[in-house]
Amino acid sequence: MIYPISTQSFTSATQQSVSQIQAELADYETEMSTGTYANLGLTLGPSSGEDLSLQSQASVLQTLTTTNQTASTRLSTTQSILQTLQSSAQDLLNDLLEGNSNNSNAATIQLQGQNDLQGLITSLNSSLGGDYIFAGINTAVAPITDYYSAGAANKAAVDNAFTAAFGMSQTDPNVSSISGASMQNFLDTQFPSLFQGSNWSTNWSSATNQTLTNQISQAETITTSVTANNPVFQQLAQAYTMAADLGTQNLGASAYQALSSTAQKLLSSAISNLINLQASVGMAQTDITGANNQMSLQTDILSTQIGSLENINTYDVATRITDLQTQIETSYSLTAQLSQLSLVKFL
Amino acid sequence: MSLSTASNIAQSGLNTVSSEISVLSRNIAGANNTGISSEKTANIITALGGGSQVASITRATNLAVFQNLLQATSANAAQTSLLSGISTLNQTIGNISSSSSSSGSADNSPAALLSNFTNALQSFEASPSDSSLATAAVSQASALAQGLNSATATINTAREQADAGIATSVQTINSLLSQFQSVNTQIVNGMATGADVTDAQDARDTILTQLAQQIGISTTTSPNGGMSIYTDSGVTLFQGGTARTVTFSPTATYTPSTTGNAVYVDGVPITGSSASTPISTGNIAGLANLRDNLATTYQAQLDNMAGALIATFAESPQSGSGPNLPGLFTTPGATALPTSTTGLAGQITINPSVDPSQGGNPFLLRDGGISGNANYVYNTTGQASYSARLSQLLTQLSAPQTFAADGDIATNTSLSAYASGSVGWLENQYSTASSQQTYQSTLVSTATTALSNSTGVNIDTEMSKMLDLENSYSATAKLISAIDSMFNTLVTNLSNITVPA
Numbered sequence: 001m002i003y004p005i006s007t008q009s010f011t012s013a014t015q016q017s018v019s020q021i022q023a024e025l026a027d028y029e030t031e032m033s034t035g036t037y038a039n040l041g042l043t044l045g046p047s048s049g050e051d052l053s054l055q056s057q058a059s060v061l062q063t064l065t066t067t068n069q070t071a072s073t074r075l076s077t078t079q080s081i082l083q084t085l086q087s088s089a090q091d092l093l094n095d096l097l098e099g100n101s102n103n104s105n106a107a108t109i110q111l112q113g114q115n116d117l118q119g120l121i122t123s124l125n126s127s128l129g130g131d132y133i134f135a136g137i138n139t140a141v142a143p144i145t146d147y148y149s150a151g152a153a154n155k156a157a158v159d160n161a162f163t164a165a166f167g168m169s170q171t172d173p174n175v176s177s178i179s180g181a182s183m184q185n186f187l188d189t190q191f192p193s194l195f196q197g198s199n200w201s202t203n204w205s206s207a208t209n210q211t212l213t214n215q216i217s218q219a220e221t222i223t224t225s226v227t228a229n230n231p232v233f234q235q236l237a238q239a240y241t242m243a244a245d246l247g248t249q250n251l252g253a254s255a256y257q258a259l260s261s262t263a264q265k266l267l268s269s270a271i272s273n274l275i276n277l278q279a280s281v282g283m284a285q286t287d288i289t290g291a292n293n294q295m296s297l298q299t300d301i302l303s304t305q306i307g308s309l310e311n312i313n314t315y316d317v318a319t320r321i322t323d324l325q326t327q328i329e330t331s332y333s334l335t336a337q338l339s340q341l342s343l344v345k346f347l
Numbered sequence: 348m349s350l351s352t353a354s355n356i357a358q359s360g361l362n363t364v365s366s367e368i369s370v371l372s373r374n375i376a377g378a379n380n381t382g383i384s385s386e387k388t389a390n391i392i393t394a395l396g397g398g399s400q401v402a403s404i405t406r407a408t409n410l411a412v413f414q415n416l417l418q419a420t421s422a423n424a425a426q427t428s429l430l431s432g433i434s435t436l437n438q439t440i441g442n443i444s445s446s447s448s449s450s451g452s453a454d455n456s457p458a459a460l461l462s463n464f465t466n467a468l469q470s471f472e473a474s475p476s477d478s479s480l481a482t483a484a485v486s487q488a489s490a491l492a493q494g495l496n497s498a499t500a501t502i503n504t505a506r507e508q509a510d511a512g513i514a515t516s517v518q519t520i521n522s523l524l525s526q527f528q529s530v531n532t533q534i535v536n537g538m539a540t541g542a543d544v545t546d547a548q549d550a551r552d553t554i555l556t557q558l559a560q561q562i563g564i565s566t567t568t569s570p571n572g573g574m575s576i577y578t579d580s581g582v583t584l585f586q587g588g589t590a591r592t593v594t595f596s597p598t599a600t601y602t603p604s605t606t607g608n609a610v611y612v613d614g615v616p617i618t619g620s621s622a623s624t625p626i627s628t629g630n631i632a633g634l635a636n637l638r639d640n641l642a643t644t645y646q647a648q649l650d651n652m653a654g655a656l657i658a659t660f661a662e663s664p665q666s667g668s669g670p671n672l673p674g675l676f677t678t679p680g681a682t683a684l685p686t687s688t689t690g691l692a693g694q695i696t697i698n699p700s701v702d703p704s705q706g707g708n709p710f711l712l713r714d715g716g717i718s719g720n721a722n723y724v725y726n727t728t729g730q731a732s733y734s735a736r737l738s739q740l741l742t743q744l745s746a747p748q749t750f751a752a753d754g755d756i757a758t759n760t761s762l763s764a765y766a767s768g769s770v771g772w773l774e775n776q777y778s779t780a781s782s783q784q785t786y787q788s789t790l791v792s793t794a795t796t797a798l799s800n801s802t803g804v805n806i807d808t809e810m811s812k813m814l815d816l817e818n819s820y821s822a823t824a825k826l827i828s829a830i831d832s833m834f835n836t837l838v839t840n841l842s843n844i845t846v847p848a
Contacts, residue, residue, distance in 0.1 A: 006386075006803025007378050009796045016792060040444050041437060045778030048443055049458075049771020055445050056462035056763055063466040067473030131476050131732065139476050140731030212732055214473050215741075306445045343810040 014335045021328045028321050036310045044309060051309045058302040061295045064217060068288050071214040071224040074133055075285050078226050079278060081123045086274045088116050089236060092243065093267040096260050106249045106256055113243025120236055121146055124228045134228040136208030143207035143228040147241070153203040154194075158245055161190050175247035180254025187242065187262045195238040204237065205229055217291035222284050232273035239266040350837075352396065354830045359398030360823040363391055364816050366401045371809050371816070373546075378804040382553035385802040387545050406545040407802040413552065414565075416794040420556055421563035421579065421628035423787035428512065428633035429641070430780040435505040436645055437777055439498035440770055457652055458766035460494040463487050465744060465763065471712070472737035481709035485701050488675055492695045495653050499603060499693035502646050506601040509638035513618075514597040516561045516630050517610060523558045524576075524590035530554065531573055532588060538572040563628030580624035582612050603646045603690035607638045641776060648754040648769040649692035655750065655762050656695065657685060659743045662715050662723040672718035675701055688751065713737055 027038040037043040044051055092112055099105040124134045124144045131139040145154050162170050165186045166178055193199060205228050212225035242248075242263050251259060370389045377384035385406040394400040440456040467487040471480040530551045537544035551574065558564055563579030576585040584591055591613045598607055609619035610631055616622040618635035626632045653676075660674040661684055673681050678694040685691060698717050699705040711717045715725035715736055726733040750758045756768040 004805035004808045005800040007806045008803055009799040010805075013796075034444075036444050040442065041440060041774040042778050042781055044443075044774060046771045046775035048440075048774035049767040049769070051445070052443055052456065052458045052462075052770050053764060053767040055443075056458070056465070056767070058445075059462055059466055060469065063469045067470055070474055129474075129477070131474075135732075136730075137732040137734070138728075138730040208730060213734065213738075215469070215738070221738075310444055343807040347810065347814075 011335075011338060014331045014338065018328060018331045018335070021324050021331065025321065025324050025328070028317050028324065031312045031317050032314065032321065035312060035314070037312060040310060047309060051306060054302050054306050054309070058299055058306065060218065061299050061302070064215065065292055065295055065299075067214065068216050068292055070129075071212075071216065072285065072288050074128055074212075075224055075281055075288070077126065077128055078133060079281050079285065081126060082226070082274055082278045082281065085120065085123055085236065086271060086278070088119055089239075089267050089271050089274065092116055092239070093264060093271065096243075096264050096267070099260070106251060109243050109260075110248035113240050113245075113248065117147055117237070117240035117244045120144075120233070120240055124233060132207075133225055134207060134233075136225070136227040136229065137210050137212060138206060138208045139212075141206050143205050145204055145206075147245075155245070157194050157199065157203045158241060161194055162186075162246065165190055170245055170247035172247070173250055175250045175255075176252045178252065178255045180252075180258045183251070183255035184258040184262070187258060191242070192238060195234045195241075200229065200234055204234075216288050217295055220287065220291055222287050224284055224288075226277060226281065230277065232270050232277055235266050235270040235273065239263045239270060242266070350830055350833060354827065355396065356398040357823050357826045357830065359394060359400060361820065361827075363389075363399045363401055364820045364823065367391070368813070368816055368820075370404060371813055374804045374809050375806060377549075378806050378809075383549050383556065383798075383802075384804065385545070385549060385552075386804045403541070404543045404545055406548060409798060409801040412794065412798045412801055416791070416798050417555060417559040417564060417566075418579075418628070419787060419790040419794045420559040421632075423784065423791045424560045424630040425563070425628045425633035425636070426780055426784035426787050428509075428630050429637050430777075430784045432505050432509055432634070432637035433641065433773070433777045433780050435508065436502060436642065436773060439501050440773060443770065443774075455494055455497075456766075456770050457491070457494055457498060457649065458763065458770045460487075460491040461652075461763055461766045464491045465741070468737065468741060468744070472734050472741055474732075475713045475734045475737060476731040478709065481712060482703050484712060485675075485697065485703065485707075485709040489697045489702065489704075491656070492676065492697055495649055495692040495695050498649055499646065499690075502642050502649070503601045503603070503693075506605070506607065506638045506642050507599070509634040509642070510598050510601065510607055512634045513595055513607075513610060513631055513638070516634070517593050517595040520558065520561050520584075520593050520631075521590075523554055523561070524585055524593070527551065527554045527558070527576070527585060528588065528590045531585075535571050535573045535588070544572070559629065561630045563626050563632060578612065578617055578624075578626045579628055580617065580622075580626050582615055582617055582624055582626075584612060603643075603650065603693060607635075610635070644753070644755045645769070645773060646692065647688075647751070648756065648765075648772070650688040650690060651750045651754050652762065652766055652769070653691035653695040654685065654688035655748055655765070657691065659748075659762065660740060662718060662725075664720075664722050665715075665725060665727070666722060669722065672720060672723055673698065674715075674717045675712055 030038040040051075041048050092109075095105065095109060095112060099109065121144050125142040125146075126133055127142075132142050133139075135141060135143040145152050147155050159169065162168075166175070166182070168174055195204070207228040209227060209229050211223045211227050213221050214224045215221045216224075242259055246259060248256065248259060367389045370387050374386055385408065387404050387406050389401045390403050390405060391399050392402040441459075443456065443459070464484070464487040467480070467484040471477070471484040474480055530547050533547045534544045534551060536542075537547060555564070555566065555576075558576070562584075564584065565577050565579060567575050567577075569575070573588060574585070575583070575587070577583055584593070593610065593612050594614075595610045596608050598605060601607075607619070609616040609621055611617070615624075617624065617626045618631065619625070619639055656676045657673055657678070658671075660676045661671040662674045663671050671684055673684055675697055676695055677698050678685060678691065679696055698707070700707045700717055700719060701709055701711045703709050713726060713733060713736060714729070716723050725736040745761050745763070747759055747761050750760070750765055752758050754765075754769070756765065756772050760768065
């Protein structure tokens, strides 16, 4: 015995499948247009957390790459300033060497010393985006006191030391009477201490010894600035001040000789220190480039992982859409035919 | 046997056929009823004297399939209400797609907001003197706090909706039970007197399917046709012709610390932790599960995140000893760290002293002293590029910490991993509920089709029966007219007979 099925289930069978197919079709259409799953949370379920944490890792790398640009700009500015400082120090050294035997070019040397000292101060007071780059972490304040501003503490200290040692000011024409030995003594003892320790931090520099550090990748944190308290700048300041403001043009031959040879020693030491400093800045720049390259690789890997979670297979979806279209068309024609299939029509 | 007996029998045939046609038209009328509408059959017996008569009308039944339908309906209702509740909770996550997060609008999950904030803090740490980056970090912190606030509000709304849904459901159950009581009485009385109770039985089955929507039930039928209803956990809802009262006192406003009331049947709790025999299916079970378990667990996760944020950003005294004070993240008016995490996600806010929009100074994030106490200032010399505090915060933010176990996800992990874990947990609930719901609704549709097929009406069958009945009706009518003509012949012939005198 075959039991008849009820008319209701006979006619509603296609209705249910049609509404289901329509819902699926709408989802697949969204997926085709966006390239990702229609309802990502629903599809990924527990993997949603993984997806989000991959995204957050990728955005951390993105942020670090962006902040590296800031550090990178600062380092390349620093590098070019150091380069300028090195070449002007070299020029002064060359001129000192040329006039080694006599004091005929003392006036030129003094003028050049003044220019170099101003250049050093301007360079160390360079700012980038409102931050003084040689100020350590005290970036809101220009680190070096301008030697040529009125009442400058560093200038006053030099003046006082000179007067205390020789009983006259640097501008006094009698400086020509200063002997080579007493000048050498002054340059070796009282004068260097003006550029060191607490004298430096009181009279010359408001920079901190602590330098800026940047996290350049998830694991690496490096130093990304040079402080004006670096001994190389103290040497340069000392050498330039020597040439600029110890009455150089009026000195006697032996005193000038002492000054010139001390300045030469300081400058050559400063130049080699500058080269070392440039090398370490260059290292930091290389580190950042390396970190950026590595992070860009990581970002690619993360994007692939995120893509493999989120992205649909377009061929697969396209095939499914075609299949569903066929199915829904079949359902429609079936519905039309089934409605004709009733005994009532034939009575 | 006489002609008049034949005529009586033929007449009873006509009666039978017309009652059969009336049953048949009832069947056709109910063929497309969406409720329970089973095929009725008139049972014909041979009457005394050889005629036929309708002894009773019965309906097609299939108890096993019907019980399946009830179970599937309840399970489907539970999953449907759970799913709709989770969809509401899902608003707290938005679209997690990476393509939408780059535009920053759709992805509003706490995890994504935390990631945005961490990135802003990272940028600020790289350039601590930059006031626009400081403001950006503070405004991302504010967005994170607001995200947690609005997520809590969403959870409260979801729980309020569930509570209101339970209240409606309880009213429906009580009204259905009283309808059931009157229909059941009608059936018991009808069966005792032998009346046609098939329509009442259909009505009773329809009420049962409606009841199963609201609460999981099982039924037993007694020999007198009366029925008893029990919840799926065995608590009596209807027995001995009397409906039990289902009670529930709704709670209008929910906060994270609110515990919803249980649903009682005759004073016995059937939902909540106090229930010894809690119901497992039906609309009420789904709503109660959402209100009492799922939403509160999710709330606990958010509260733990808020607690961790407040603790991570707390400031410690820089000299001497003293309590840690709330820093960037705090609760309104707080002068000390919170002692319990309950409801923190709803209260967390950023300290007005760092918020530029409230006249605060965003650089306090770099310098410390957000609480206003000078002993909590980290950047004592006021240096513009002081980054030690910011990098300390970033380190603490990414370091593993211990979370309370009430969040039901990994407890020893970093805050960002906890936040993504929370999203994963919710989406897992969502996809599980969704696939369960799809499965259960397929079961309902299969059970409905099976029941309809075994007890429903097929119009073609009815039509062919009608043809039979038509034929039988015309044959009987023919018979009556034959008997009539035979009587006529007899009467005519009788009048021609001359009675001998």
